[in-house]
Amino acid sequence: MxxxxxxxxxxxxxxxxxxxxxxxxxxxxxxxxxxxxxxxxxxxxxxxxxxxxxxPSRDDLLTALIVDAYDAVGAAAERAAADSAGQRPLDRWTAVCRAVRAWAVAHPHEYALIYGSPVPGYTAPRDTVAPAARVGLALIGIVRLAHAGEGVALPPLPDALRPEAGRIAADIAPDLPPALAVALVAAWSQLFGLVSFEVFGQFHRVVEDRDTFFAAAARRLGQDVGLLPRG
Amino acid sequence: MxxxxxxxxxxxxxxxxxxxxxxxxxxxxxxxxxxxxxxxxxxxxxxxxxxxxxxPSRDDLLTALIVDAYDAVGAAAERAAADSAGQRPLDRWTAVCRAVRAWAVAHPHEYALIYGSPVPGYTAPRDTVAPAARVGLALIGIVRLAHAGEGVALPPLPDALRPEAGRIAADIAPDLPPALAVALVAAWSQLFGLVSFEVFGQFHRVVEDRDTFFAAAARRLGQDVGLLPRG
DNA sequence: ACTTAAATGAGAGCACCGCTCTTGATTGCG
DNA sequence: CGCAATCAAGAGCGGTGCTCTCATTTAAGT
Structure with a gap:
């Protein structure tokens, strides 16, 4: 073909x-x-x-670049996950987070293209959804292993969140408990909050040693999805 | 004058x-x-x-809009903080977070202007730094009160983070313990990670009931800065 | 009150942009 | 071999940000 x-x-x-x-x-x-x-x-x-x-148009060129960017950051995340195989889950989690951040600071404009303001219409083209999921899937994979292994520690789910948590779990990881799925989605978005603030300059004159700050924040994010410090 | x-x-x-x-x-x-x-x-x-x-230029017009947008979301945050005076700190924290989110979903393009990709040069104009700090200051204010009151519970600071934590605390809140200051900055950026993912469509087909999802995530963010569920 | 300088609006124009259409080669399949 | 698809090129349309010039109006200083 x-x-x-x-x-x-x-x-x-x-x-x-x-x-x-x-x-x-x-x-x-x-x-x-x-x-x-x-x-x-x-x-x-x-x-x-x-x-x-x-x-066919400038937007189509941009869409191609968007897909490539999603693939690049997704590949970086997957590589970090693969390279850290065998390590403790929390360390692998932070390794993936740091890989995402490293790619972002190395390619700020490409990062802005995919995680900044959506420049074309409101809805992303179909081709972008699968590449866009790669980082999230890498994170899920690590947590899934930890869950199958020594388990994860999570606070109980508020009643109001229970239906939505079930939906989310069914969508992204039916094998994981709903509380974990919703924590994952939250941590996933919060990871990009950290990265975006650094890349977009919001940390200017606020955070200086961004490497160690980010590492600590990412580790904390991992604990928020139930990964144990001494797993 | x-x-x-x-x-x-x-x-x-x-x-x-x-x-x-x-x-x-x-x-x-x-x-x-x-x-x-x-x-x-x-x-x-x-x-x-x-x-x-x-x-003098299109960028200057945009900068004016940026300042106004920062002021608008900052005012919304401050209003939420004022309206929730007397409530428990964690409830006030989530109230401010929800106010930020509500403003963002009501004004997505203005939100994208200030928390999306920086459209002009890399560094934001001088006029934007003060308005940009208002949301952060509102959050700090709530945590400061909680700290002066029944105190906050925070995990110990990693040694590697100690110098940076001192710097951050000196910059944003010299009266607060460094561990709290660094947790605040992290939570601050993570809050906008949640909001950005919703406004920019990353939650499309992932999170449905975004109100309750966000409320739970914001509450968890408040706990990450040491606010107690039953303070 | 009169003069003078600053502020303002209109218009023409420059260089650039995304995009369309037509024209004339070049290529490759039946 | 011939015919159809493919492709580069050019001209051109309407749009953009921005600059410059030129009247006209306003405000200030003497």
């Missing part, structure tokens, strides 16, 4: 990749707002209208 | 306000990316160049 049919098909793949690379370079240099199709085409030595053979 | 000198000065104030109002309307309708000086001028019945007498 994806076999290269000929020189033309091969060229199309290469040019598509070149466009994305140049767009990514401009994104890293100036941010999504300044990304211009004309500048990308100019840098690639082609005319702007030719670019529309590969991406 | 701010006395109105004449009709011209009065008109300038009114026109400046009208420009901001129209810009805010367009912001709410289409988002910051689509905000156009020309469209604002057109809607106000003036020519685009005339608008530059009031705002």
């Amino acid at each position: 994806t076999t290269v049919r000929g020189a033309r098909a091969r060229a199309r793949i290469e040019i598509t990749a070149a466009i994305k690379d140049e767009a990514r370079a401009q994104l890293a240099a100036e941010g999504a707002a300044k990304l211009s199709l004309r500048a990308v085409a100019r840098e690639l030595g082609m005319v702007s209208s030719a670019l529309y053979r590969y991406f | 701010t006395t109105v000198r004449g009709a011209r000065a009065r008109a300038r104030i009114e026109i400046t306000a009208a420009i901001k109002d129209e810009a805010r309307a367009q912001l709410a309708a289409e988002g910051a990316a689509k905000l156009s000086l020309r469209a604002v001028a057109r809607e106000l019945g003036m020519v685009s160049s005339a608008l530059y007498r009031y705002f």
Whole structure:
């Protein structure tokens, strides 16, 4: 199906990749707002209208970059999870968190593209939902192992939250107790609160040693999902 | 000093306000990316160049909107803190959190303007730092009262975090113990992680009953800064 | 009260943007 | 080999932020 049919098909793949690379370079240099199709085409030595053979619109190019960014941060998270296999769950949790943060500070504009203000319409395109879930799934995986192992310690669920907790658990991890699922979703979003505040400059003149601050906060987040300090 | 000198000065104030109002309307309708000086001028019945007498650039207009947005969400937080005076600290904490969230979901584009991707340069203009601190200060105020009252319960500080914790405490609340200050900063950013994920659509098809989910998460955040369930 | 300087609005214009359409090669399949 | 799909290029449309010039109006100083 994806076999290269000929020189033309091969060229199309290469040019598509070149466009994305140049767009990514401009994104890293100036941010999504300044990304211009004309500048990308100019840098690639082609005319702007030719670019529309590969991406039907600027938003579609951005969507491609969004998918790639989700995949990149998701891969970083999964790699951290894999590299920390065998360690204690809480250490693995913080390793994944730190991997996410490291990727974010290394690629601030790409991070802003996916976890900042949604720049196109209100709803994300279909293609982005699966890549967007990878970080969350990596976190779930670690907690799942801990739950199967020595178990996790969680406070009881408020009655009002019980129905919603059941829904969430059914959606993201039917094998986990509802209280754990809802704690996971909360911790997941709070992790990106920490990262976003750092990347977007809200910690300016507030937090200096961000590495150790983040490590401690991430560890605390792990405890909030029931991971034990001496598991 | 701010006395109105004449009709011209009065008109300038009114026109400046009208420009901001129209810009805010367009912001709410289409988002910051689509905000156009020309469209604002057109809607106000003036020519685009005339608008530059009031705002030197589009970014300056946006900065004005940013300041207003910070003030609006800060005022909402302070109002929630004032209205809940006398209640138990943890309830007041969640009240402030819910006020922030309520403002955010009511003004998603303005929220995105201040807590989404920073659209102008990397560093926020000077005028924004004071208004941006209001929500944090409201939270600090509540915890400070709780600390002066029946006290707060916090886990011990890791040794590695001790220097940074001292710095943070000196910056934001010298009267509070360092462990509490660092927990506050973390909870502060995590609060906006929860809100951002909801406003930016990351909770789509994950969290349904967002009111109760958020209330529980905010309450847990309050416990993370040492507020006691039955204080 | 008169003059003078500052403030304001209008208009033209520049460079850039996303995007569309047409035209003429080039490629590859039947 | 011929025909259809693919592609680069160019011109062009309406839009943008922003600058400059030029009247006109207002406010202040003498």
